[in-house]
Ligand code: FES
């Protein structure tokens with residue numbers, strides 16, 4: 125990924141620059157952050173829930189700028205590991221729908237990132253990453 | 257009523273191990289801490305208490321997702337506790353504990369405790385600077401920074417609360433407990449200083465909907481802006497998440513750097529706050545990016561300009 129910094133045109137990031145992780149990197153009930161992809165300021169959170177991978181922009185909707193949600197690298201879940209959590213003001217988000225179910229941004233939703241899985245099991249961002 | 261400021265904040269968390277790891281990395285010292293949590297101290301003994309949210313020894317939770325359970329205020333003497341009890345027992349239950357401290361709720365339902373302060377007097381220098389035209393604060397051969405320089409929180413500085421009604425909150429702390437408004441950010445709320453503390457603020461309110469009621473952040477005084485930035489840089493390098501800063505606020509003039517936390521609120525390093533006395537006249541400014549800071553920076557990875565031409569340049 126060292127060459128990422130050289131690829132700054134969007135849309136149309138080369139596939140290598142859109143790679144997030146490998147499917148095996150994310151266990152059931154786990155969440156991890158990757159990126160930010162070139163041209164974006166925010167990481168992308170990839171999680172697995174009931175076997176399915178979901179990806180969300182690491183940007184809490186509480187403030188318009190969208191702020192990073194972990195309290196430490198890859199620490200995106202609440203203590204019970206039931207919800208994606210913003211560790212600014214403890215907003216809880218449904219891991220599958222991205223909807224805030226408790227906290228300051230109640231009813232608002234995280235930005236979903238469409239992903240595709242390649243033949244080798246690599247996980248890529250499907251569409252160009254949005255600038256935040 | 258000689259209220260000095262917060263001695264401790266008490267939190268009921270959903271992951272005690274994570275909170276303990278965080279508080280230690282932030283620079284607080286674990287005291288009597290077990291897998292059930294415990295007390296974390298700054299250099300003067302003020303700090304944070306964490307326990308699991310189901311721990312029966314905790315005061316009841318707020319009706320929100322906030323994890324703050326109690327604010328423990330330090331006062332000068334037992335006479336101050338008597339005065340607070342006399343003032344507040346007229347319209348609420350005030351519980352006297354066996355150690356002489358008193359517990360009660362404020363008008364928004366925040367749990368409070370007042371005790372004769374446990375803080376130890378600190379005797380250590382502030383950050384020293386040299387400038388032309390002023391006597392040198394660091395004499396010959398006294399260096400300003402070094403790799404392992406200490407940068408630990410000295411004392412619990414202030415608490416910021418999300419409250420649904422600024423008037424109710426201000427009335428309670430000012431009219432009933434003798435706090436003074438030092439400045440006001442219109443649209444957010446007032447900065448408050450208790451009578452026995454000359455810091456610009458130990459308490460600040462931000463108006464929010466009811467369902468957000470709770471602690472927005474707590475802050476710890478550092479020895480100066482350099483210590484603040486050194487502590488914050490070390491914290492980021494360990495993987496902790498910066499939220500806002502480093503920068504310097506306008507009201508209070510304090511340097512700031514805020515971080516996310518597993519305690520459901522931000523933790524702030526702050527430094528070099530203004531001091532005030534009763535002759536100060538409160539200023540007012542509309543809340544916003546300009547009013548809230550004189551400068552704002554964002555950390556980046558260390559780099560250094562080198563001497564030679566760029567790699568690959570034709571030479
Ligand atoms: S910034 Fe995420 S809950 Fe406030």
Ligand SMILES: [Fe+2]
Nearest residue numbers: 416473475524
């Ligand atoms: Fe603050």
